[in-house]
Amino acid sequence: MEAEYSGEIMTLSMGPQHPSTHGVLRLELKTDGEIVADAIPHIGYLHRCFEKHAENVEYPGVVPFVDRMDYCAAMNMELGYVLAIEKLLGIQINNRVRCLRIIMAELDRIASHLIAAGTYGNDIGSFTPFMWCFRDRETILDFFEETCGARLLYNYNWVGGLMHDVKPGFEKRVIEFVDYFEPQVDNLNKLLSDNYIFIRRTANVGILTPETAISYGVTGPNLRGSGVQFDVRRNEAYLGYEEFEFDVPVGKGEYGPVGSCWDRYMVRIREVRESCKIIRQAVAKLTPGDVHESIPKRVKPPAGEIYMRTECPRGELGYYIVSDGSTKPYRIKVKSPCFTVMSAFREASKGTMIADIIAILGSFDIVLGEIDR
Amino acid sequence: MESIAWLLHLIPKYDTLPELWRALIPIVVSCVLFFALLCLIVLFLVWLERKISAHIQDRLGPMYVGGWHGWAQTIADSLKLLLKEDIVPDSTDKLLFKMAPFIVFLGAFAAYVVVPFGISSFVTDLNIGILYVVALGSLSVIGIIMAGWASNNKYSLYGGMRAAAQIISYEIPAAIALMTVIIQVGSLSMVDIVNAQKGGIHHWFLFRNPFTFLAFFIYFIASLAEVNRTPFDIPEAESELVAGFHTEYSGMRFAFFFLAEYANMLLVTSVATTLFLGGWTQILPGPTQIIPGPILFFLKAFAIIFVQMWLRWSVPRLRVDQLMYLSWKVLLPISFVLVLGAGWMAVR
Numbered sequence: 001m002e003a004e005y006s007g008e009i010m011t012l013s014m015g016p017q018h019p020s021t022h023g024v025l026r027l028e029l030k031t032d033g034e035i036v037a038d039a040i041p042h043i044g045y046l047h048r049c050f051e052k053h054a055e056n057v058e059y060p061g062v063v064p065f066v067d068r069m070d071y072c073a074a075m076n077m078e079l080g081y082v083l084a085i086e087k088l089l090g091i092q093i094n095n096r097v098r099c100l101r102i103i104m105a106e107l108d109r110i111a112s113h114l115i116a117a118g119t120y121g122n123d124i125g126s127f128t129p130f131m132w133c134f135r136d137r138e139t140i141l142d143f144f145e146e147t148c149g150a151r152l153l154y155n156y157n158w159v160g161g162l163m164h165d166v167k168p169g170f171e172k173r174v175i176e177f178v179d180y181f182e183p184q185v186d187n188l189n190k191l192l193s194d195n196y197i198f199i200r201r202t203a204n205v206g207i208l209t210p211e212t213a214i215s216y217g218v219t220g221p222n223l224r225g226s227g228v229q230f231d232v233r234r235n236e237a238y239l240g241y242e243e244f245e246f247d248v249p250v251g252k253g254e255y256g257p258v259g260s261c262w263d264r265y266m267v268r269i270r271e272v273r274e275s276c277k278i279i280r281q282a283v284a285k286l287t288p289g290d291v292h293e294s295i296p297k298r299v300k301p302p303a304g305e306i307y308m309r310t311e312c313p314r315g316e317l318g319y320y321i322v323s324d325g326s327t328k329p330y331r332i333k334v335k336s337p338c339f340t341v342m343s344a345f346r347e348a349s350k351g352t353m354i355a356d357i358i359a360i361l362g363s364f365d366i367v368l369g370e371i372d373r
Numbered sequence: 374m375e376s377i378a379w380l381l382h383l384i385p386k387y388d389t390l391p392e393l394w395r396a397l398i399p400i401v402v403s404c405v406l407f408f409a410l411l412c413l414i415v416l417f418l419v420w421l422e423r424k425i426s427a428h429i430q431d432r433l434g435p436m437y438v439g440g441w442h443g444w445a446q447t448i449a450d451s452l453k454l455l456l457k458e459d460i461v462p463d464s465t466d467k468l469l470f471k472m473a474p475f476i477v478f479l480g481a482f483a484a485y486v487v488v489p490f491g492i493s494s495f496v497t498d499l500n501i502g503i504l505y506v507v508a509l510g511s512l513s514v515i516g517i518i519m520a521g522w523a524s525n526n527k528y529s530l531y532g533g534m535r536a537a538a539q540i541i542s543y544e545i546p547a548a549i550a551l552m553t554v555i556i557q558v559g560s561l562s563m564v565d566i567v568n569a570q571k572g573g574i575h576h577w578f579l580f581r582n583p584f585t586f587l588a589f590f591i592y593f594i595a596s597l598a599e600v601n602r603t604p605f606d607i608p609e610a611e612s613e614l615v616a617g618f619h620t621e622y623s624g625m626r627f628a629f630f631f632l633a634e635y636a637n638m639l640l641v642t643s644v645a646t647t648l649f650l651g652g653w654t655q656i657l658p659g660p661t662q663i664i665p666g667p668i669l670f671f672l673k674a675f676a677i678i679f680v681q682m683w684l685r686w687s688v689p690r691l692r693v694d695q696l697m698y699l700s701w702k703v704l705l706p707i708s709f710v711l712v713l714g715a716g717w718m719a720v721r
Contacts, residue, residue, distance in 0.1 A: 012527050020612040034531075034693050123612045125603060125690025131430035191687070197604055198689045354531070355692045358613050 009037060012354075016045045020123050020358045023368030029357065036357055039349040041342050046372040054332040059085055059299040060159050062329065067153040069334065070370040072115050075108035075144075076312035077370075078157035083238060084308035084319040085159045088301040096289030097161050098239055102282045103174065104144070104156065106275040110181070111140040112313035113221075113268040113275075116365040120265055121192045123362035124201050129192045136184055139177050143170070160295040171283045178276045185272055193269060202262040203255035206348040206360035213259065216344040219337045220315020221271060222364060225251040225264030232311035244281050246274040261363035268365070300327050314338055314365060334373060338366040403496045407485060414671070415635045419447040421675075422635075422682050429686045451632070457624035462525070465621065469523035473516045474622065474629035480512030481636035487563050488643045491653045491666035495564065502563035503555065506644055507548050510599060513637065514540045517608065517618050520630075524621040532617025536608035539696060540599055546704035547595035553588040553715035554578050554648045563647050570651040573658030577651040584714035589649040591708050593677070596641035598696070600634065603685040607693055642677040646670060650677075 012029040015021040024045035030038040050069060054062045066081045067074040079101060086093065093101075118133030141151045147170070148156040148163050156163045192198055208218065213226040223230055231248040233241040249270035251263025303325040309318040315337025324330040341364045349360050381387055381399055390398075420435070424442065427434025439445025461470060484506045486496040499505050514537055521533015555561060557578065558569045570576050578585040598605035609617030619630045646652060650673045653666030664672075691699070 010527065019615060121689065125606065125612065126686075126688060127426075128430050128686050131432065135431055192689070195689060197691060200695060201689060201692055353692060353694070355607075355613050355690075 008032075014357070021361065022119065022366055025361075025366070025368055025371075027357065027361075029354070031354065034353045034355075036349060036352055036354060039346060039357055041345050043339075043342065043368070043371050046368045048373065050373040051332055051334065054329055056328065058327045059301070059329060062332065063158065064153065064155045067155060068369060069336070069373055070112075070312065070314060070317075070338075070367045071152055072367050073108050073112040073313045074153050075104045075156065076112075076310065077317065078154065079105050079239075080308060080310035080312065080317045080319050082157045082159050083310060084306050084321050085299065085301065087308055088304065088306045088321065088323060089159070089296065089299065091160045091294050091296065093160065093294055094289045095285070095287050096165075097291050097294070099282045099286045100162060100166060100291065101157060102239060102241070102244075103279055103286075104147075106278045106282070107140050107143060107174070109275045109313045110272050111137045113272050114140075116268050116313075117188065117192070117265065120362040120365070121198075123358045124198055126192060126195075126198070129188060132184070132188060132191070136181055139181075143174065143177070146170075158295055159299050161293065162291040165291045171286060174279060175283055178279055182273065182276055185269060189269065193266060199255045199262060201355070202265065202359055202363065203260050204257070205352065205356045206261045206363060207257050208259040208344060208348055209257075210259065212344065212347060216347070217340040218315070218344055219340065220311065220313070221267045222264050222315060222337075222341050222344075224249065225267045225363075226259035227251050227253070227263075232309055232316050236309065238308075238310060243285075244278050246277050249274065261359050264363040264365075298327065300325070309335070312337065314367065314370070315341065336370050336373065338364075338368075338371045342366060342371060400496070404486065407496055408482060411482060411485060411636060411639070412632070414639060415632050416447045416451065418635045418639060418678065419450075419631075420444065421678075422685075423447075425679070425682045426686045429683070451628055454628035454631075455625050459625060460623050462621055464525045466523040466525065469519045470621075471626070473520035473523060474626040474633070476516035476519065477513045478516075478629045478633045478636075480509050480516060481633040481640060483512075484509040484640050485643070488640075488647060489564050489567055489652055490643075490670050498562055498564045501561050503551060503561050503566070503644070503648070506563075506640070507544070507551070510544060510637075510640075511540070513633065520622070521618040524618070526621050528614045528616075529618050529620045532608045532614050532620070535614075535693060536601065536618060538693075539601070539605065539608060539700075542697060542700040543595040543598035543605075543704075546700060546708045547592055547599060549705070549708040549712055550588040550592040550595065551644070551648060552712050553585050556712070556715050556719045557581070557585065559719075563652075566648055567652035567654060571654050573654075574651070574656050575658070576654075577649060579649040582715070582718050584711045584718060585649065588708065588711045588715070589645065591704055591711065592645055592649070593680075595700070595704060596645065597681060597684070598700070600637040600641055602638070602681055604688045604691050605696060606685075606690055607696060638678060638681060639674065642674045642681070643670075645677055646673045 009030050009032055012031050013026060014029055015026040016024040021027065026042040026045070028040040028042060029036050050065050053065055063078050063081060066077045070077050114133040114137045118130040121129030144154055145151045147166050148154050208226045210226045210228050213223050213228060227250050229248050229250050234248050249267050251258050251267055253260065253263060255262055301323045303323055305320070305322045307318060307320045309316050317337060318335030320333040320335070321329055322331040345360065345364065349357055352360065381402065423446070424434045435443025435446035437443055438449050461467060487499050487502040487505055489495040517536040518533045521529045521536070554566060558566050560566065570578060574580060579589050580586065601608050609619065619627060622630060653670040655663065655669065
């Protein structure tokens with residue numbers, strides 16, 4: 001390809017203010033007409049010093065900061081953090097807390113994947129899937145609102161328990177929502193996923209082979225899109241995920257090479273169905289109990305360190321926490337899934353066209369709040 | 374125009390005016406009337422698009438302004454745009470930047486003078502009518518390139534270049550598809566073309582023979598691309614090029630681009646209606662015209678416009694290379710075959 005570039009190379013700075021960079025990302029594109037010779041991502045526009053802040057507040061106070069990393073999936077962000085602290089403290093949680101955490105995390109995963117699928121449709125040029133996805137996400141946010149008062153940044157998972165128990169009738173309404181929602185996924189497939197133009201735009205674009213994906217440390221739906229069956233919920237189960245029946249969907253390359261944008265997108269759509277399965281099982285397992293039962297009066301872990309990884313909607317989220325025995329963490333380091341997948345962006349986007357850059361970026365489903373922290 | 378001339382005739386002392394004035398005044402009056410009517414229809418189309426998109430997307434769309442289903446929303450919006458500060462960025466080529474919207478607007482509206490909305494509801498009957506419409510369609514390309522170049526913005530430049538490539542490629546299959554009808558009629562005049570389709574639905578060129586039937590769909594697809602509608606909206610691809618060639622425009626100038634887009638939509642559907650759906654002629658065979666011609670014309674045109682809007686809110690956007698592939702390797706060869714077939718039907 002390189003030899004074919006003849007004209008002058010123009011630098012196009014896409015972002016940080018651009019409708020499709022999913023936040024404040026800047027892509028430095030070296031373009032020759034419509035062809036992109038190189039795409040260099042520049043991050044850091046949303047850096048809010050989370051890790052330094054966390055060193056100056058007590059352990060429970062870090063939870064609201066954690067929310068603000070991946071603001072599209074705040075429940076999952078909290079979950080990883082509180083599980084790490086609980087592991088450090090050696091707290092055992094009761095069954096109700098465990099099931100509610102799973103229900104909330106999976107609902108949040110659906111909400112997050114709906115944003116991913118909807119905005120991806122928008123990136124490819126179809127606006128209607130976006131509105132359909134946001135309509136269904138609205139119901140999930142209503143569940144969160146009635147439970148903890150917030151619709152985006154919840155502070156719901158606390159160390160050792162939950163902020164509140166759910167309102168009466170919550171289980172029934174969640175099942176009603178799942179019953180309503182599963183056929184909606186088919187509608188979305190009819191509108192977007194199986195659309196001929198959509199397949200032509202995404203199925204041969206932005207290929208990440210399994211080897212490339214693994215060597216860049218790509219995780220989550222992006223890794224599974226490349227055909228690698230790895231899910232922390234299955235391979236290193238936490239919170240009793242091993243008791244649940246669910247599949248780990250992988251990209252099969254129905255319309256082109258494995259690891260294309262379409263595969264990554266489709267893994268998310270299939271995961272939404274699996275989340276629905278998990279929610280049904282978790283609601284069935286829900287037993288009465290006190291969600292405040294094991295919340296410690298004072299969180300003061302012994303000196304030591306811990307690494308806890310969980311499967312958040314965008315991939316493997318890792319918390320490395322060092323405790324010096326005081327009430328404040330000595331150091332918190334986050335392993336962010338979006339950051340690692342951005343490193344593979346340049347590899348995936350070489351020699352593509354400007355429209356493909358948007359398609360590849362959208363299929364990675366990044367959230368800049370989590371990349372920059 | 375004849376009817377307007379006759380109405381003007383009723384004004385006292387009109388006949389005493391000089392010959393030149395009597396020739397010019399009816400033209401000016403009918404142009405102004407048509408322009409006003411078209412502006413109203415275009416405003417209605419903008420409202421219609423918002424309502425249709427809203428219902429496809431499971432929402433309500435404008436509901437408050439003006440009372441009934443927000444009918445006055447676009448009027449309020451255009452007033453707002455006209456009253457906004459007129460911003461011309463410093464780094465632009467001022468003259469071209471200011472001229473571009475008007476050229477696009479002019480190209481969109483000037484073509485209507487030959488479109489017959491009814492038996493006598495047209496400004497003029499040029500004997501090169503359809504050729505004139507196709508030629509004016511190219512005028513908007515010049516305006517769009519001017520806008521893209523003069524804005525001095527890389528996204529605008531991309532939009533302008535994409536628009537040029539796209540509109541010029543799609544004009545060829547569109548014009549060739551129109552030729553199938555012209556061959557059958559033997560005239561370029563829009564009025565003659567409508568008169569050739571009188572007598573009910575089976576006389577329309579859409580159902581006259583298989584070649585013109587297919588030509589209608591070729592023209593429909595190519596006209597979608599000519600007016601930059603999804604799935605061919607790459608010149609203003611929002612997710613890639615911010616707003617394409619009109620990224621730097623705001624206020625009144627943006628409104629001109631916006632209205633021109635909808636006027637172009639109506640223009641291509643008017644051409645399709647005139648050439649393939651029998652224009653203002655009635656649907657059922659028989660001597661009497663039950664529905665007035667202009668109303669029937671707009672019913673047919675709006676049916677096509679509805680399909681255009683439906684498509685826009687349902688399908689994603691093609692990529693540049695796929696767009697060129699469709700035009701040069703699919704539509705163009707098919708349209709050549711159709712012209713040959715239509716020619717054979719005509720001389721048979």
